[in-house]
Amino acid sequence: MVATESVSEIETLRDADAGAADAGPGGEPGDVADLVVVRKRVPNARAICDAAALTADMESIAAGEDDGVRRRAAVLARLKTALADGTAEIRRRFEASNDGAACVRQNAWLMDRLIEAAARLATEREYPATNPTTAERIAIAAVGGYGRGEMAPQSDVDLLFLRPYKQTPRGEQIVEYLLYLLWDLGLKVGHSTRSCDECIRQAKADATIRTALLESRFLWGDETLYGELRQAFDKEFAAGSPLDFVEAKLQESDERHQRLGDSRYVVEPNVKDGKGGLRDLHTLFWIGKYVYRVDDVTRLVDRGVLTLGEARRFAKAQKLLWTIRCWLHYLSGRAEERLTFEMQPVIAERLGYTDHAGAVAVERFMKHYYLTAKDVGDLTRIFCAAIEAQHKRRRPWIRLPRLLTEERFGDFRIAADRITVADDEAFARDPVNIVRMFHEAQARNAMVHPHALRLITQNLNRIDGELRKDPEANRLFLEILCGTKNPAPILRRMSEARVLGKFVPDFGRVVAQMQFDMYHLYTVDEHTLQCLSVLHDIEAGALKEVAPIATEVVHKVLSRRALHVAVFLHDIAKGRGGDHSVLGERVARRLCPRFGMSEEETDTVAWLVRWHLLMSNTAFKRDVNDPKTVEDFVKIVQSPERLRLLLVLTVADIRGVGPHVWNGWKAQLLRDLYYRAQEALSGDSARRGTAARIDAAKRRLADALPDWSADEVEAHTALGYPAYWLAFDADTHARHARLVRQATRDGAHLAVETRVDADRAVTEVTVYATDHPGLFSRIAGAMAATGADVVDARIFTLSNGMALDTFMIQDEGGKAFDRPDRIAKLASAIERALGGTLRVDRALAARKPTLGRRTRALRVPPRVLIDNKASVTHTVVEVNGRDEPGVLWRMTRALAGVGVQIHSASISTYGERFVDVFYLKDVFGLKIDSKSKLEDIRKALMKALGAEEERKTA
Structure with missing residues (x-):
């Protein structure tokens, strides 16, 4: 058992911990006394509801009004006034204090008073019984969160109407009267009417009903009857093993987590039911109450189940989660449990978060939320596992097998497939054992025992500067990170135990660090672990199909x-x-020598960190067929080894962002850049290497067209300029060839082909049309008018004066544009746009496209960057802004309006933000050098980006 202070002392303590998961600017740290919900006094309760005055008014109404209809109307009006005044006072207090724990107590207290007043009126005035029989007894109990004495502003009122056995007419009348009264008050009431026997019978069959009874609370009526239920419940369930209930609640939690994403780091977490939310804390409370028969969590400290520090973390987490949930209810006016993109900055402001260097207020707020969710997970996992282990130890038939399978090594032992310490002084005796335990757990594929996790928590202060410099500790850590096994799972366990952030404080700074955008699906720490997991998969060959080059070079x-x-x-x-x-x-450069890495290794790591975005930025934002692009890239990379390292790191980084970020298009761009840079670094001339790849592409095309004559193949291959042959694979070249031949035979000036790529959730649209100024803009406009979102584009002009443009599009929901009717409508719109009969602005207005809910909540300042050094032959313009319907059309129309030609384009979307790069020439086919012309381009694009706002304010 753990030595603890008494409950009376606990209830007066405040947690002054100012660690990573502090209370934040929204309020004081959690008070352990906040856990004693029902017994905690409501300060100045009369200002919320004067119970005596309410009772007197109800008595006066009942005595002074004989007409039942008018009496009920008067009663309802008085209760409505009490409810409105009380909830207004509670909200005023909450907005002044940001104390969600107090808010939910006060809401429950107010509801108690209203139900008591209504129940007294119903039983004593409306349906009185001078000498009620045993069968006419009735008791009203609060269940669910209301039973705990907690009620969020928009929560349901959960009630149990308890009867002895068979329902009587009087009992039915009382229940009906109360329910209709509560419903007319605008309350959402969940209710059941059962006898004691029915409650016990259903509790046996359903763990949810058992939980509701477990936290039930007497409100009104026959207290003896309610006492009989409690006695029967305790008798029925106290004798059996509590592990069945524990397992049922944990299974229930797992299923709930799966439904809601099974991660604490989802971008719009559910503060009630999500992983690390209030329901997980409730699970801990339910299990503790069921197993130890305690009324509140603080009693678990007296029982030695929780330490004082853990009870403080429980209180702190609960207070923040309740505060967030109350704000969600108040601001939305409904029982909203999701911390949505729109709500996050608003609640951050209400809680007093401000911008700091490197992190805006909403990111700081969400970091605090994720740290809290992490604490909840830690508490629940350790607590439940400790209960399981404790109760199994009491059962002698389990003890013998466990001892037979026990294995000891050094300061550790394996017990029930979990690694733990040989004695409780292991970490104090040698702090390196903290890191060594995780090293052994990884090596033996073993989970860490909850007792060991608790000891680690109590010894976190031993992870100090001396341990961080210890050569053995750093050797063990480097083996964990760089071994042959996937390091992500064990590093995640180290992070959850707060060891990783203490051993590497720089990593601790990014734990739960979120980025307020729609591109990054994970916090920085979770993204890092995801990247390490991807790197392991690359080495293991698991990604050979989607990242073949990285899989090949990683072993070189x-x-x-x-x-x-x-x-x-x-x-x-x-x-x-x-x-x-x-x-x-x-x-x-500071950490690597500490880890025990050589000077050469340190220099390589530092270079990779410095330039880890270089390859993706070059491949996705620049024309890799432009020799200047490759030349600039190679100047920084300098060696084939660094090129290989950078490619693998880039693939891991992109795939680690989220499951749908990586696609074949990005893989192709990275592959093209890799080969071009490899040729330059190996000494092959760019021209010779390029010519060889072009010849190879043409040969592959010929092989893919066995039904074509040699003359037909030669005529077609003469149409494409070098950039075209380097841009696509053989299958795509073959599809293009058939499209061009068919259009030529038909004498068509326009041909449109679509292909759904289900794996990438995009539809590929190829347009073959007569080239003319503004062609790109008209096609983009037709796509916008039909609800297609362009996520990538490649445009080429052939030697016969025809354009061959390829677009990757999705619908408004980010899915493939695959319905036949919509594809037919798109083809028609392109034809009308090129024929000049489609008014894109009118079509957009008719569709009334709107920004998504998340996108509206995010601000992306527009930016236009003009680079005349990135290419020898073209002016490169990069445009950044918020993705919205029709924005690509507005930009390309603006470029056509200032008289410039779009030679090629890279269209990229990162969540709510787009980064589009255009390679431009003037009307004479020359690079644009005129400063006034460049300024005209910048102004036109900025105006196009602001056109939506201008229309709104016009």
């Missing part, structure tokens, strides 16, 4: 340890303000 790298450490550190400096790549390089 000579600096494997450097690669793993670079993946671990690549985002280590996010949230500090400034360029996280530059700041991360400094962190790497």
Whole structure:
């Protein structure tokens, strides 16, 4: 057992912990006394509801009004006034204090008073019984959260109407009167009417009903009858093993988590039912109450189940979650449990969060939320596992097998497939054992015992500067990170135990660090672990189909340890303000020698962290067929080894963002850049390498067209310029060839082909048309008018004066544009747009396209960057802004309006933000050097980006 203070002392303590998961600017740290919900006094309760005055008024109404209809109307009006005044006072207090724990107590207290007043009126005035029989007894109990004495502003009122056995007419009348009264008050009432026997019978069959009875609370009526239920419940369920109930509640939690994403780090978490939410805390409360028969969590400290520090963490987490949930209810006016994109910045402001260097207020708020959710998970897991272990130890038939399978090694032992310490002094005796335990757990594929996790929590202060410098501790950590097994699972366990953030404080700074956008699905720490898991999959060959080049070259790298450490550190400096790549390089140069890495390895890691975005930025934002692009890239990379390392790191980074970010298009762009850079670094001339790849592409096309004559193949291959042959694979070239031949035979000036790519959730649209100024803009407009969102585009002009443009499109929901009727409508719109009969602005207005709910909540400042050094032959313009319907059409129309030609384009979307890059020439086919012309381009694009706002304010 753990020595603890008495409950009376606990209830007066306040947690002054100012660690990573502090209470934040929204309020004081959690009070352990906040856990004693029902018995905690409501301050100045009369200001919420004067119970004596309410009772007197109800008596006066009942005595002074003989007409039943008018009497009920007067009673309802008085209760409505009491409810409105009380809820207004509670909300006023909440908005002044940001104390969600107090708010839910006060709401429950107010509801108690209203139900008591209504029940007294019903039983004593409306349906009185001078000498009620045993069968006419009735008791009203609160169940669910209301039974705990907690009620969010828009929560249901859950009631149990308890009768002895068979329902009587008087009992039915009382229940009906109360329910209709509560419904007319506008309350959402969940209710059941059962006898004691029915309650017990249903509780046996359903763990949810058993839970409701477990936390039931007497409100009104025959207290003896309610006492009989409690006695029967305790008698029935106290004798059996509590493990069945524990397992049922944990299974229930697992199923609930699966429904809601099974992650604490979802972008719009459910604060009630999500992983790490209030329901997980309730699960801990239910299990503790069921197993130990206690009324509140603080009693678990007296029983030695929770330490004082854990009870404080429980209280702190509960207070923040209740505060957030109350704000959600108040601001939405309904029982909203999701912390949506729209709500996040509003609640952050209400809680007093402000912008800091490197992190805006909403990111700081969400970091605090995720840390709290992590604490909830830690508490629930340790608590439930400890109960399981404790009760199994009491059963002698389990003890013998457990001892037979026990294995001891050094300061550790394996018990029931879990690694734990040989004695409780292991960490104090040698703090390196904290890291060594996780090293052994990874090596033996074993879970860490909850008792060991608790001891680690109590010894976190031993992870100090001395331990961080310890060569053995760093050797063990590096083996965990760079071994042959996937390091992500054990590093995640280390992070959840708060060991990783203490051992590597720079990592601790990004734990739960979120980015307020729709592109990054994970917090920075979780993204890092996802990247390490992807790296392991690449090495294991599991991604050979989707990332073949990375799978091939990863086994050629000579600096494997450097690669793993670079993946671990690549985002280590996010949230500090400034360029996280530059700041991360400094962190790497400081940490790598500490890890025991050589000077050469340190230099490689630092370089990779500094340039970890170089390859993706070059491949996705620049024309890799432009020699200047490759030349600039190679100047930074400098060696084939660094090129291989950078490719693998880039693939891991992109795939680690989220499951739908990586696609074949991005893989192709990275592959093209890799091969071009490899040729330049190996000494092959760019022209010779390019010519060889073009010849190979043409040969593959000929092989893919066995039914074509040699003359037909030669005539077609003469149409494409070098960039075209380097841009697509053989299958795509073959499809294009058939499309061009058929259009030529038909004498068609326009041909449209579509292909649904289900794996990438996009529809590929190929347009073959007569090239003319503004063609790209008209096609983009037709797509916008029919609800298609362009996520990628490649445009080419053939030697016969025809354009061959390829677009990747999705619908408004981010899915493939695959309905036949919509595809037919799209083809028709393209034809009308090119014929000049489609008014895109009118079509957009008729469709009334709106921004998505999440997108509206996010602000993306528009930006136009003009780079005349990135290409020798073209002016490169990069445009950043918020993705919205028709924005690509407005931009391309603006470019056509200032008299420039779009030679090629890269269209990329990152959540709510787009980054589009255009390679431009003037009307004479030359690079644009005129400063006034460049300024005209910038102004036209900025106006196009602001057109939506201008229309709204016009």
